[in-house]
Amino acid sequence: MRRNGMAKLYGVGVGPGDPELMTLKAVRVIEECDIVAIPKSGQSINVAYTIAKGAIPDLDKKLVAELDMPMTRDRGKLEASHDAAAEQVKKWLDEGKNVAFLTLGDPTIYSTYAYVHNRVRDAGYETEILSGIPSFCAVSARLNDSLTEGEEALHIIPASYKGTEEALLMKGTKVLMKSGKSIGKLKEYIHSMENPPTVKMVERCGMEGERVFENIEAIDENASYFSVLIVRDKK
Template sequence: MTKGKLTGVGVGPGDPELLTLKAVRKIRESDVVVLPVSDRGLEVPVFSGENEREEDGLNNYQNRCVAYQIVKKAVPQVEKKLKMYLPVPMIKEKDRLKKIHDMDADKVCELLEEGKKLVFLTLGDPSVYSTYMYLHKRILKMGYEAEMVPGIPSFCAAASRINDSLAEKEEQIHIIPASYEIGKALELSGTKILMKAGRKLPELKRRLQGRSEKVVMIENCGMENEAVYQGAERIPEEAGYYTLLIMKEEKE
């Protein structure tokens, strides 16, 4: 029997029309749709339809999976596909995370041994701060086939949303994870993109006020509840997880 393949599919930032043709095709051709679940209540991988008592909880995970909700609007057939829910908690405990990722990879390999085609849905692009990469690397190391389908990154969509470029000529672009220490990164020249900034907004707002750069915050870019804030002083104290800031040096 031919072994299956795992494909990490980037679904873009939020607008279903931004899915690529290749992403749509891979989803349609798949046997199993893999949904990452950050909720700590899910401790082991489970499948839809496996246990009727658990179905309400799984539907809740499904409804909260932003990537899946985006795909549903572009590929309605995805609702009828078998779904596997993988625990991917947002924690920084390396040993615990390793055990969880190893467990996820083992379960995926069971399906690959059966010749199944799996698609793992991830927001934006799978190569940019995506939990998919932990699985991708393990699957390849274990001797199975895995690939990635690129998606439009949130910062590119955000630049289009505010009708501005990210960089021109010799200007540099710096992509910065805002949930970590960013002091030195703020001193870099060029355009700075602060990703996943929601939890650090109060601190970021204090740091950014009074600086010379132009600052724009975009929350939930491409989604129904999208919001744009121009200027550091207008940044709210709270925002959702899918929040990024673009800092650009003012031109003369």
């Protein structure tokens, strides 16, 4: 696992929730790494760790380390936490230990891991990203439907940030991620559109407590953070 004798940081996507959707490579790398790093965000249960343990029963026998990643938009606090996490990872790498940093879904899509990865990589250390199944692909499969067909465009939108209303006017399929407390506002806006699109949502896809909503009227405005909406133009 070392190139030129250097230890390596792996950003490992564990998929959306079902341990059976983890890749064989993800399982192998986690098993072979010296340290498994997981983001600590204040939640009592780390979801990425729970998913990985479902595929690797002996995971609790490895050295598992939490890296503080607060759920905040305070840029100063975020920068400080990312710097601290990267420094800790570099210390492990300097000790010759390979590190697997677990992340939900795919590490390249709105992942906290990217901030640590960039710092460690830019400091000259070996890094590698292992893709995982994105949540919106799993959600579309759970809905038994495709995301796009023919010339349709696909738009991935962080719904809790500014610009969502404008993004919903774009042609093609819209995936709304990080909806969180914005679900009620999204429902209200979509209802007000001149030609409202079709909307479906899956909460906690592949996890315990999964719920499927086949239309906008049924969507629970109090659904959890782990909710993905699929918005499609009516044909």
